[in-house]
Amino acid sequence: MKSYDLIIVGAGIVGTACADYASEQGLRVAIVEPGPIGGGATAAAMGHLVAMDDDPAELALANYSLGLWEEFTHVEQIEYNRCGTLWVASSEAEYAHIPEKIARLAAVGAQAELIDSEQLYRLEPSLAPGLRGGMRVPREAVVYPPGMARHLLDRARARGVVLYAQRATAITRQGVQLDDRTGLAGAVLVATGCALPQLLPQLPMRARKGHLVITDRYPGLIHHQLLELGYADSAHGDADSSVAFNVQPRPTGQILIGSSREYSSNTPDVSMPTVRRMLERTFRYLPALRQLDALRIWTGFRPVSADGLPYLGRLPDNAHVWVASGHEGLGITTSLGSARLVIDQYLGRATAIDSRPYDPARAVACV
Amino acid sequence: MTQVRIDINGQVLDVPAGISVAAAIARFRPSMRRSVSGQMRAPFCGMGICFECRVRIDGVAQQRACMTPVREGMQVITDG
Numbered sequence: 417m418k419s420y421d422l423i424i425v426g427a428g429i430v431g432t433a434c435a436d437y438a439s440e441q442g443l444r445v446a447i448v449e450p451g452p453i454g455g456g457a458t459a460a461a462m463g464h465l466v467a468m469d470d471d472p473a474e475l476a477l478a479n480y481s482l483g484l485w486e487e488f489t490h491v492e493q494i495e496y497n498r499c500g501t502l503w504v505a506s507s508e509a510e511y512a513h514i515p516e517k518i519a520r521l522a523a524v525g526a527q528a529e530l531i532d533s534e535q536l537y538r539l540e541p542s543l544a545p546g547l548r549g550g551m552r553v554p555r556e557a558v559v560y561p562p563g564m565a566r567h568l569l570d571r572a573r574a575r576g577v578v579l580y581a582q583r584a585t586a587i588t589r590q591g592v593q594l595d596d597r598t599g600l601a602g603a604v605l606v607a608t609g610c611a612l613p614q615l616l617p618q619l620p621m622r623a624r625k626g627h628l629v630i631t632d633r634y635p636g637l638i639h640h641q642l643l644e645l646g647y648a649d650s651a652h653g654d655a656d657s658s659v660a661f662n663v664q665p666r667p668t669g670q671i672l673i674g675s676s677r678e679y680s681s682n683t684p685d686v687s688m689p690t691v692r693r694m695l696e697r698t699f700r701y702l703p704a705l706r707q708l709d710a711l712r713i714w715t716g717f718r719p720v721s722a723d724g725l726p727y728l729g730r731l732p733d734n735a736h737v738w739v740a741s742g743h744e745g746l747g748i749t750t751s752l753g754s755a756r757l758v759i760d761q762y763l764g765r766a767t768a769i770d771s772r773p774y775d776p777a778r779a780v781a782c783v
Numbered sequence: 784m785t786q787v788r789i790d791i792n793g794q795v796l797d798v799p800a801g802i803s804v805a806a807a808i809a810r811f812r813p814s815m816r817r818s819v820s821g822q823m824r825a826p827f828c829g830m831g832i833c834f835e836c837r838v839r840i841d842g843v844a845q846q847r848a849c850m851t852p853v854r855e856g857m858q859v860i861t862d863g
Contacts, residue, residue: 634844708843709845
């Protein structure tokens with residue numbers, strides 16, 4: 417039986433980030449992925465690198481990760497574009513909350529600025545009239561997530577990481593079993609996102625469906641990733657179905673339009689009522705989009721843990737099984753910090769940020 | 784024949800009413816636009832399927848010239 421220090425199951429952005437960092441630290445690593453590299457939630461994601469300030473643990477992980485992303489800004493296949501994030505306030509009440517958001521970001525060293533309505537329309541002339549202002553976070557960026565997963569895997573393989581293009585069917589006493597019945601021996605790190613319950617049914621995981629629409633090329637229409645300040649209510653609320661204004665300028669001039677969240681649908685079909693609801697929300701903020709052509713609509717599923725924070729660490733009562741899954745809608749941003757947190761714990765090192773909020777033990781179902 | 788006056792790339796032109804923007808452009812230019820990689824492009828299907836004839840019409844980019852009838856005062860930019 418082939419033996420490794422670590423067998424990573426799943427080659428999405430989280431699994432490949434773990435393979436990259438683990439191999440850089442000198443570990444002998446295998447990665448198991450039957451499908452395309454970065455072909456699950458990674459391929460469906462918008463690729464917005466962003467820090468959300470409303471949960472302290474999530475902010476710490478996102479902020480740590482954003483620092484790590486700086487190493488990759490010049491990698492061509494990642495299409496890194498530091499367009500910044502512009503959170504849009506539609507009411508006086510939303511505008512009034514901006515200073516406390518800026519203070520929370522400043523507390524972790526992230527710079528953000530209050531934008532009055534005059535500056536708002538100077539930055540983004542296509543926004544609908546009547547908006548109150550916003551908050552601009554200049555360091556944030558957009559990337560092409562599957563390109564990052566491939567880049568991370570290429571680096572890892574150059575250091576000797578072995579890719580098994582097979583399905584891991586079970587975790588065994590020694591390691592994992594593959595679908596051709598061969599076994600691999602070593603510690604196991606499960607990074608399979610929504611598919612986590614297949615290998616680790618003791619960890620709660622729900623799939624939260626999202627829709628995205630991409631337009632033809634309209635360069636210069638918008639300049640920042642634009643979100644409504646109410647976005648966090650949709651992202652962090654537990655409503656069965658919600659939409660929020662969230663649009664992104666791609667480097668091609670195309671505009672990527674989100675966002676929707678649904679728990680009740682588990683099929684990948686496009687729901688036109690949901691798309692219509694999402695687009696009506698978008699047109700309220702960007703009426704100029706109404707007359708443009710969309711090229712494609714797709715869906716994806718966000719892996720949602722029991723409490724919305726990823727599971728990062730060792731499973732209790734199981735010395736050789738580790739997990740890095742459940743990043744919901746923030747996994748592109750937090751992939752790099754997640755990999756460090758898990759691998760540093762595996763190596764018995766101190767982690768750069770407090771790892772306790774992500775300890776999978778918090779959520780393991782009592783059997 | 785009724786004529787309408789339109790503007791193609793800043794050039795004011797009188798064309799027959801009822802023709803498509805693609806037909807109007809073809810009266811004066813051999814090609815429609817350049818692709819993202821710089822190649823010359825022209826209408827291929829003429830029925831709204833191939834998207835090779837996209838131009839900017841009255842400020843809105845990526846409009847299919849073959850599917851859009853000319854209108855008095857229309858502003859067309861072929862590489863917009």
